[in-house]
Amino acid sequence: MNPLFEPIIDGILNEGYGTVDHFLTADEVTALAKRLRERRAAGQFKAAGIGNQQVTIENTIRGDEILWIDDTSATPEEAAFLQRIGDFVDYVNQTCYLGLRDYEFHYALYPPGTFYKRHLDQFRSDSRRKLSVICYLNEDWQETDGGQLALFLPDESAPNAEREITVQPLGGRLVCFESGRLEHEVRPATRERLSVTGWLKTA
Numbered sequence: 001m002n003p004l005f006e007p008i009i010d011g012i013l014n015e016g017y018g019t020v021d022h023f024l025t026a027d028e029v030t031a032l033a034k035r036l037r038e039r040r041a042a043g044q045f046k047a048a049g050i051g052n053q054q055v056t057i058e059n060t061i062r063g064d065e066i067l068w069i070d071d072t073s074a075t076p077e078e079a080a081f082l083q084r085i086g087d088f089v090d091y092v093n094q095t096c097y098l099g100l101r102d103y104e105f106h107y108a109l110y111p112p113g114t115f116y117k118r119h120l121d122q123f124r125s126d127s128r129r130k131l132s133v134i135c136y137l138n139e140d141w142q143e144t145d146g147g148q149l150a151l152f153l154p155d156e157s158a159p160n161a162e163r164e165i166t167v168q169p170l171g172g173r174l175v176c177f178e179s180g181r182l183e184h185e186v187r188p189a190t191r192e193r194l195s196v197t198g199w200l201k202t203a
């Protein structure tokens with residue numbers, strides 16, 4: 001039993017989404033947030049697109065800026081993050097038989113007031129995305145800062161009913177759910193909202 005990974009898998013199986021706090025230590029959050037800001041200041045980020053055939057920039061749908069993390073040029077804190085994700089992938093494969101083979105991660109920064117409207121992460125032409133993973137890099141986040149992740153879960157009490165869960169984007173917290181099943185949205189915040197987001201994929 002892995003105390004960091006088990007609650008995530010439990011949550012996905014029982015609730016449709018999994019979350020765990022302290023997936024990253026406070027020091028790891030600080031180091032990754034610092035690296036994110038450095039890379040952004042160096043002009044490495046770009047506006048996120050939507051779709052994956054023709055990528056269009058549409059900030060009425062999503063307003064975040066992203067940078068894909070390249071494991072060949074990863075800095076120590078990035079390599080440590082990817083290593084922990086790799087361990088989680090191994091754990092999922094041992095316990096859930098999802099056949100995960102690969103993963104991809106990007107930094108994301110939502111400037112104040114930006115959002116990502118309700119969506120599903122699995123694009124038509126990339127059904128290899130099985131699990132979506134978001135890990136937050138926000139230090140001292142307060143509820144009044146906004147920026148919640150809303151998850152729209154099916155509600156068994158009535159057909160077509162749904163239940164909305166909101167998650168605060170607290171530094172070190174990880175959220176994971178099935179990419180092709182769970183619609184979700186990012187609400188606007190009053191301060192910059194930082195994360196590392198990615199997908200665990202089959203071959």
Ligand SMILES: O=C(O)CCC(=O)C(=O)O
Binds near residue numbers: 108149169185195197
């Ligand atoms: O940052 C979040 O809470 C979710 C991000 C998201 O939905 C995405 O990048 O697809």
Ligand SMILES: [Fe+2]
Binds near residue numbers: 120
């Ligand atoms: Fe998403």
